[in-house]
Amino acid sequence: DTAVSQTPKYLVTQMGNDKSIKCEQNLGHDTMYWYKQDSKKFLKIMFSYNNKELIINETVPNRFSPKSPDKAHLNLHINSLELGDSAVYFCASSRSGGAPGELFFGEGSRLTVL
């Protein structure tokens, strides 16, 4: 009964490859996010979707493409992976009308690019 689940938990791949990380939430929330946490532990927002619509798109290379097939899913596809993409990627969700700033995070997906 995991609230926000991400797959895979670990991903090791070579430079230049394309990979996807999937996220699903069963909380009935209508907003979902992708955050990136680098080796220095800075946690930065990348994207935000509300009811399948892109709301926030931070300065992220266009090699990163989020896709939301429905409001319970937000997937992250990364093309032409680079060494600097190595990080932990967190999916999160929130509900409209909830406490401002209350996000529910997944366990994270650790991406290692070799």
Place this chain on the structure above:
Amino acid sequence: LAKTTQPISMDSYEGQEVNITCSHNNIATNDYITWYQQFPSQGPRFIIQGYKTKVTNEVASLFIPADRKSSTLSLPRVSLSDTAVYYCLVGDYTDKLIFGTGTRLQVFP
């Protein structure tokens, strides 16, 4: 967007009360103050949120002075399992939440 400043690290012993203070001098009228906890290899977890004065829940208390330019997260009688990074954030529901560097709390036996 309001920026936050908090100590990089703090040490404590089991059973003590820990107070982590966060500065947010540029907090806006509509901003709430939110604290998250993150254990290694896990996503951040919402702990507590407040707008002014004092808020208390089963995990922590949050003290906010009248000018709201700072806030203090208080953890009563910490245990080893409270060892984590604690993030202070300010913003309203329309803002992109900005996580700073956080405060790394180490609890010793």
